[in-house]
Amino acid sequence: MSLQYSYPPPFRHHTLHLQDGKLQPSSYPVSAVGLDDLVTDPIPIIDMQLIDRERLQEACRSWGLFRVVNHGIPLTILTQIQELAGRLFSLPFQAKELLGSPLSYFWGTPVLTPSGAALGLGLGHGVGPHAGAAASRVNWVEGLNAPLCKLPELKTKDPLLSSLRSCLQEYGTHMGRIATSLFHMAAEDLNLQPKMKRGSYLSESTGFVRVYRYPHCSKQISHLGMDVHTDSSLLTILCQDDVGGLEVLRDGKWIPVRPIPSTLVINLGDMMQAISNDEFKSAIHKVKNNEQKDRISIGYFVFPGDDAVIQGSNYRPFKYKEFQDQVQRDVKAVGYKVGLQRFRIDAEFSEMNN
Numbered sequence: 001m002s003l004q005y006s007y008p009p010p011f012r013h014h015t016l017h018l019q020d021g022k023l024q025p026s027s028y029p030v031s032a033v034g035l036d037d038l039v040t041d042p043i044p045i046i047d048m049q050l051i052d053r054e055r056l057q058e059a060c061r062s063w064g065l066f067r068v069v070n071h072g073i074p075l076t077i078l079t080q081i082q083e084l085a086g087r088l089f090s091l092p093f094q095a096k097e098l099l100g101s102p103l104s105y106f107w108g109t110p111v112l113t114p115s116g117a118a119l120g121l122g123l124g125h126g127v128g129p130h131a132g133a134a135a136s137r138v139n140w141v142e143g144l145n146a147p148l149c150k151l152p153e154l155k156t157k158d159p160l161l162s163s164l165r166s167c168l169q170e171y172g173t174h175m176g177r178i179a180t181s182l183f184h185m186a187a188e189d190l191n192l193q194p195k196m197k198r199g200s201y202l203s204e205s206t207g208f209v210r211v212y213r214y215p216h217c218s219k220q221i222s223h224l225g226m227d228v229h230t231d232s233s234l235l236t237i238l239c240q241d242d243v244g245g246l247e248v249l250r251d252g253k254w255i256p257v258r259p260i261p262s263t264l265v266i267n268l269g270d271m272m273q274a275i276s277n278d279e280f281k282s283a284i285h286k287v288k289n290n291e292q293k294d295r296i297s298i299g300y301f302v303f304p305g306d307d308a309v310i311q312g313s314n315y316r317p318f319k320y321k322e323f324q325d326q327v328q329r330d331v332k333a334v335g336y337k338v339g340l341q342r343f344r345i346d347a348e349f350s351e352m353n354n
Ligand SMILES: O=C(O)CCC(=O)C(=O)O
Pocket: 110, 210, 212, 226, 231, 238, 240, 246, 285, 287, 297, 298, 299
């Protein structure tokens, strides 16, 4: 099996061979930073042009996180979004706060209300054993939140905002395509109700994009860019710049998810874990700030539709909306997201629902 791997700049194609589950480079210029990393990196890699279903399902089971190559997104969109967002982030704070909706500005926490306002600022959003540690900490991050289906409502004459809107819309279309094909492949053996499989478990209209900036920050300050958490989504797709800082928890160890050019990182969220009845994992991850450089990343999040009922022998039936409301109540009341524990049939937390 071979991978076509497009590499910037200039846009060239290189072929990588998969042998014994490892990528072997066949030919690439020595100066091409990144390809060596791809060969030695421990994180599973999925080729979007030729999805190996077993490999994908194994990555979902044992990591809940993997990289994709050959995703077909023009690199110019990625660099353009990062550049435009960087310009927007460099505006004065008051100007960013005035952004309003549907492209809203937030800082200090990634937990937002459905209308895009920061929720429980300073309370963190850790899970499980890390929840206490997350409490009362501001996350060292600022961001722009863009619900994709509402972007056409953004009426603006500002050239920066209208360029960003067009890029995000194009980016969102690619994200929907990638999420849908990965989801259908991964969920193939999951015994979902056939009619739900197509539409409701992944509803593209729920997709939103976030652009984050993690300001550089001295080690002396004990803030994280983003505290330990799992995503509430079905799937999350991350595009990071070359700074690094994302880490995933695997077998009790934090593994850096190093930036490798042209690759995207997919992580499974709580909804994927629930609909797979815990066969797949919602990845536990965090982001550390870099000491010297600001970091920009772009996240896409997609969720089940309003009509999808999530159920399995480990969970009482629930809809995503109930999950989202519960997360918001928990963050307000106890300072962190309790998450799937609330919906488990045998969990102590599930009795405290209301
Ligand atoms: O910025 C990143 O790399 C990760 C962001 C993240 O984990 C999130 O938005 O949930």
